[in-house]
Amino acid sequence: xxxxxxxxxxxxxxxxxxxxxxxxxxxxxxxxxxxxxxxxxxxxxxxxxxxxxxxxxxxxxxxxxxxxxxxxxxxxxxxxxxxxxxxxxxxxxxxxxxxxxxxxxxxxxxxxxxxxxxxxx
Amino acid sequence: xxxxxxxxxxxxxxxxxxxxxxxxxxxxxxxxxxxxxxxxxxxxxxxxxxxxxxxxxxxxxxxxxxxxxxxxxxxxxxxxxxxxxxxxxxxxxxxxxxxxxxxxxxxxxxxxxxxxxxxxxxxxxxxxxxxxxxxxxxxxxxxxxxxxxxxxxxxxxxxxxxxxxxxxxxxxxxxxxxxxxxxxxxxxxxxxxxxxxxxxxxxxxxxxxxxxxxxxxxxxxxxxxxxxxxxxxxxxxxxxxxxxxxxxxxxxxxxxxxxxxxxxxxxxxxxxxxxxxxxxxxxxxxxxxxxxxxxxxxxxxxxxxxxxxxxxxxxxxxxxxxxxxxxxxxxxxxxxxxxxxxxxxxxxxxxxxxxxxxxxxxxxxxxxxxxxxxxxxxxxxxxxxxxxxxxxxxxxxxxxxxxxxxxxxxxxxxxxxxxxxxxxxxxxxxxxxxxxxxxxxxxxxxxxxxxxxxxxxxxxxxxxxxxxxxxxxxxxxxxxxxxxxxxxxxxxxxxxxxxxxxxxxxxxxxxxxxxxxxxxxxxxxxxxxxxxxxxxxxxxxxxxxxxxxxxxxx
Numbered sequence: 001x002x003x004x005x006x007x008x009x010x011x012x013x014x015x016x017x018x019x020x021x022x023x024x025x026x027x028x029x030x031x032x033x034x035x036x037x038x039x040x041x042x043x044x045x046x047x048x049x050x051x052x053x054x055x056x057x058x059x060x061x062x063x064x065x066x067x068x069x070x071x072x073x074x075x076x077x078x079x080x081x082x083x084x085x086x087x088x089x090x091x092x093x094x095x096x097x098x099x100x101x102x103x104x105x106x107x108x109x110x111x112x113x114x115x116x117x118x119x120x121x
Numbered sequence: 122x123x124x125x126x127x128x129x130x131x132x133x134x135x136x137x138x139x140x141x142x143x144x145x146x147x148x149x150x151x152x153x154x155x156x157x158x159x160x161x162x163x164x165x166x167x168x169x170x171x172x173x174x175x176x177x178x179x180x181x182x183x184x185x186x187x188x189x190x191x192x193x194x195x196x197x198x199x200x201x202x203x204x205x206x207x208x209x210x211x212x213x214x215x216x217x218x219x220x221x222x223x224x225x226x227x228x229x230x231x232x233x234x235x236x237x238x239x240x241x242x243x244x245x246x247x248x249x250x251x252x253x254x255x256x257x258x259x260x261x262x263x264x265x266x267x268x269x270x271x272x273x274x275x276x277x278x279x280x281x282x283x284x285x286x287x288x289x290x291x292x293x294x295x296x297x298x299x300x301x302x303x304x305x306x307x308x309x310x311x312x313x314x315x316x317x318x319x320x321x322x323x324x325x326x327x328x329x330x331x332x333x334x335x336x337x338x339x340x341x342x343x344x345x346x347x348x349x350x351x352x353x354x355x356x357x358x359x360x361x362x363x364x365x366x367x368x369x370x371x372x373x374x375x376x377x378x379x380x381x382x383x384x385x386x387x388x389x390x391x392x393x394x395x396x397x398x399x400x401x402x403x404x405x406x407x408x409x410x411x412x413x414x415x416x417x418x419x420x421x422x423x424x425x426x427x428x429x430x431x432x433x434x435x436x437x438x439x440x441x442x443x444x445x446x447x448x449x450x451x452x453x454x455x456x457x458x459x460x461x462x463x464x465x466x467x468x469x470x471x472x473x474x475x476x477x478x479x480x481x482x483x484x485x486x487x488x489x490x491x492x493x494x495x496x497x498x499x500x501x502x503x504x505x506x507x508x509x510x511x512x513x514x515x516x517x518x519x520x521x522x523x524x525x526x527x528x529x530x531x532x533x534x535x536x537x538x539x540x541x542x543x544x545x546x547x548x549x550x551x552x553x554x555x556x557x558x559x560x561x562x563x564x565x566x567x568x569x570x571x572x573x574x575x576x577x578x579x580x581x582x583x584x585x586x587x588x589x590x591x592x593x594x595x596x597x598x599x600x601x602x603x604x605x606x607x608x609x610x611x612x613x614x615x616x617x618x619x620x621x622x623x624x625x626x627x628x629x630x631x632x633x634x635x636x637x638x639x640x641x642x643x644x645x646x647x648x649x650x651x652x653x654x655x656x657x658x659x660x661x662x663x664x665x666x667x668x669x670x671x672x673x674x675x
Contacts, residue, residue, distance in 0.1 A: 011345040013135040017338060020143045055349070084346060086671070088657040095659065095675045104671035106342035109335055114668045 002028040003120055004045075008038035008052040008064065009082070014105070018051060018082070021109040022116060035059025039067050046073060049120055051112075054083040054090070062097045069098035078119035082107070127604050128351055131597040135344045138394075141591045142341075145401065146334050148584040152408065153327040155577040162570040163320055170559045171566075175306060177553045178432060181439040182299045184550040188446045188543050189291055192453070195536050196284035199457065202532045203277040209525045210270045216474075216518045217263040220256065223481075223511050226504050227252045230488075233500045241495050248491075251484050252508070255477045259515070262474045266522075269467045273460050273529075280456040287449045294442060301435050308428035309563075313421045315414060319574050326404045330584070333400035340393040347390065347601075350383045361615075370622040377612040384605040391598030401588045408581035410574070418571050425567035433560045443551040450544035457533050457540075464530040468523060475519045478512045485509035 005027050007018040015031040022029050030047070032038035036059040038052060050068065054061035061081055068074040080101040081094050091102050100119055103112065227249060234245040312320070354376050361372045488505030495501065658673050666674055 009345075011348060012132055013139065013341060013344045013348075016136050016139040017341060020139055020146075021338070024143075024146070084349070086657055088659060091657070091659050091673065099675065101672070101674040103673075105345060106339050107669070107671055109338050111669050111672055115672055115674070118666070118668070118674070 002026055003048040004028045004030065005116065006030050006032060006038060006042055006047040006050045006052075008032045008035065008050065008056070008061065010034055010053065010056040014053065014082070017109075018112065021112050025113055025117075027116065035061055035064035038064050042068055042074060043071065047077065049116065050074075050077060050079040051082050051116075052079065054081055054085055054094070062093060065094070065097040065099055080115060080119065082112075123604055124351060124355055124608070127597075127600055128348055131344065131601065132348065134595070134597050135341060138591065138595070139338075139341060141587065141594075142334060142337055145584060145587055145591070146331075148580055148587065149327070149330045149334055149401075152330060152405075152577060152580050152584065155573055155580060156323040156327040159320065159323055159570065159573050159577065162566055162573060171563050174432070174436075174558050174560065174563060175309075177550075177556075177558075178302050178306060178436060178439070180550055181436070181443065181554050182295075182302055184546055185295055185439065185442060185446065186299070188443075188450070188547050189288060189295060191539070191543055192284050192446075192449060193288055195453070195540055196281045196288075198532060198536050199277050199284075199453075200281050202529055202536075203274055203281065205525065205529055205532070206270055206274050206277065209522060209529065210267070210274070212518060212522050212525065213263065213266045213270060216259075216266075216515060216522070219511055219515050219518070220259055220263060223252075223256055223259070223508065223515075226507050226511065227256060230501070230504055233504065237495060237501075241491070244491055245488070245501060248484050248488055252481065255481050255484075258477050259474060262470045262477075265470050266467060269463050269470075273463055276456040276460055280453045283449060283452055283456075287445070291442065291445065298435060298439055298442065301431065302439070305428040305432050305435070308424060309432075313418075315410075315418065316421070316570065316574065319408070319410070319577070322407060323577065326408050326581075330401050330404045333397045333404065337394055337397035337401075340390060340397065343386065343390045343393075347383060347386050350379065350386070354379050354383065368622040368624065369619045370616060371624070371626040373612055373616050373619065374622075374626050377609065377616075380605050380608050380612070384602060387598055387601040387605070391595065394595065395592065398588050398592045402585050402592070405581045405585035405588065408577060409585055410578040410581070415575075418574075422568045422571055426564050429560055429564040433558075436554050436558075440551050440554040443547050443554070446547050447544055447551070450540050450547065454537060454540050454544070457537050460533045461530055461537075464526050464533075467526055471519050471523045471526070475516060478516045478519065481512040482509055482516075485512060 005022055007015050007022075007029050008031075009015050009018070010033055012033070015033070019029045019031065030041060030045070032041050034056040035052070038050070039059065042050065050065075052061040052064060061083065065079050065081070068077070068079060078100040079098065080103060081099050082103045082105060083090075084105050085091075086104045094102055101115060103115060230245060230249045230252065234242045234249065237245060357372060357376050357379075361369050361376075485505045485508040488508065489502055492499065492502030492505060659675070660673075662668075662673070668674075
């Protein structure tokens, strides 16, 4: 059975790119357009991994990560932030919120795939 | 409002672009699979079965020719052996010639004995009887040798004649077969130029297409930065009247500058996408080929198939010729192998002859001793001397004959061993040619390869068309340029409405402190430039965990 990944980003371009890259390699991708929609979908369903942007309307990525980590089924689920932010302070904040990893956009499709493969192994 | 609308329409366009690129990527992957299949088919010409077919054909030619050459050498050796045999026959005749005087001597023994006393006569007659016995044996031996040598000569002559007759007819057939084999093998190995062209570039082009699409996918991520920047500009422009911290004039100037930067981003993004898509188009064009050469391709395939069919048939033909050679070889062996036995038997005869001559010499000695005691038997003494001399000559001849037979035997044995080895080699080669071979695999390979090339051409044409359509459909650069181009004069007008700022704006400093620093670095990473900086990490990646400067796993 294919592993399920939740892709959260307010940019439909980014969601589409993540979807295309990971679906080609046999993963199942579900999209959400902001942190709140992402949290809702994660609660209603189960995912093996979450990829999320940080700067989103309604609920940002860091808040979504903190809320996900409070849910029992997502205590240890890999959550990787895919963002344009690259400052050390932001990364520390992400790590403290419970993120598993950090990818700075733009990234090559192979990088995204390598990270997903690595954390899901 | 127009810019908001542009944001939505450009995002929709990018989503469609991504979907279209995904479809192109599928086609590109199919091109790569076709390329791999092509490499596999190309490999048929060097796979073990095909190499075995080629080698068995070439081996057939080589062994066939080698046998023909060698059997002629053997034939010449046998001819020399026949000449030696004739020389031996002459020696053997000398032996028979020495028989006549011995008979004569024996006759005179009888005559002389009549003149002797009864006692002496009895003794001489005894010697005479012994001599007659020996001479009888000599005659028999001489006859036997004659017969043996004639038989040997006959066999050698038959063997050499057979080789001569067969060689001249086989030599012509060998030449024709060899010519056909080399010609058809060459046809197999000759790759038509169009096929060679596809072979050499398919793998590289397939990889190049995939690389271009991957780069395009990376460039498309730049839209996110464009979107965020435009949204920020729109937000900042909306706050101009209400923001009390920044002077409206400076705020307008900053956003006008940012709009120009965004326009640059849009144009660069568009330009990069165009570059990558044109790369795909060029690569696909290179593989698309020309469908009007189908007839020529079909002719090449038929030529190849006919060459394989001819090789299969020639293979059977060569096997038949090799069977013929084996028959020649075995026939010659059947002639010359018995010679050894005959020579061995004849050696026995010669030994018996030598034994008889020694006995004769002893008899002669007895005669001499007896003659000494018989004063009236002087003639007998002379006869005894002559007998001893004749026996000595015969002994020498017998020794000479023995040596000659020995040499003849060695020659014949050596040639028999040589022919046996050649016949075995021919048999082994023939078996190889008659082994069931996968001619079908080889026969179909060229057609399969051309079919694959046609499929590859088709896929490449499809990819080229899809990518050209995709390129034509891109509007976000033109629309973005138009809108942002219209924004500039609008901002210019607005600037005239506000009072001149008290503090002049340092645009560079404002841009550096711009909150979208991250976006600048993103685009610098995409487009290069001096803004590219090392990305900050919390810690160094562990071994085997380095996925790039922009990736960090905690």
